[in-house]
Amino acid sequence: MRHTYVRRVHFYETDAQGIVHHSNYFRYFEEARGELLRSLGLPYSALRKEGYEVVLLEASCEFKKPLLYDEEVHIEVSLSHMDKFTFSFDYKVSAEGKLRALGHTRHCILKNSKIISLPVKIKERLIRRE
Structure with missing residues (x-):
């Protein structure tokens, strides 16, 4: 299952050198994941x-090459793992046809503030797109 989310880098996301600040990559992952869901x-x-509640358990990003203001960014998100309690996504961030970053997130589902087994509805929809 893969989904590509496309967005443009906004000026406020950049630092003094005109490069996307590292913290924004995690926002991009969340946007892409939200659109996939x-x-x-x-x-x-x-x-x-x-x-x-979809809860983030782990997040990482490997920066390959900087993103710059006004570039069109493609964030490809794919399900990389699912078990009884957790599911994970991998992300490929590219612009101008070049890989800029790789990311990973791991999640669980809470109900009434407790971790639960992944609901069948969620599992089935994630698997159907694989």
Whole structure:
């Protein structure tokens, strides 16, 4: 399962050198992941109405080459792992056809402030897109 999210770098996301500040990559991952879930009929808003919270357990980013102001950025997100309690995504960030960063996040689902097994509805929709 892969989904590509496209956005443009905004000026406020850059530092004094005109390079995207490293913290923004994690925002990009969240945006891409949110759009992937929305495309599967699982927007965060609907999950929250059902009492589920998608919780970030781990996040990493390997920076390859800087992103610059006004570049069109493609963030490819793909499911990389799923077990009874957690699921993970990998991210490839590119601009102008060149790889700029690689990322990874791991998540779980909470209901009533407790970790639960992944709901069947979520598992089925994630697997269906693989």
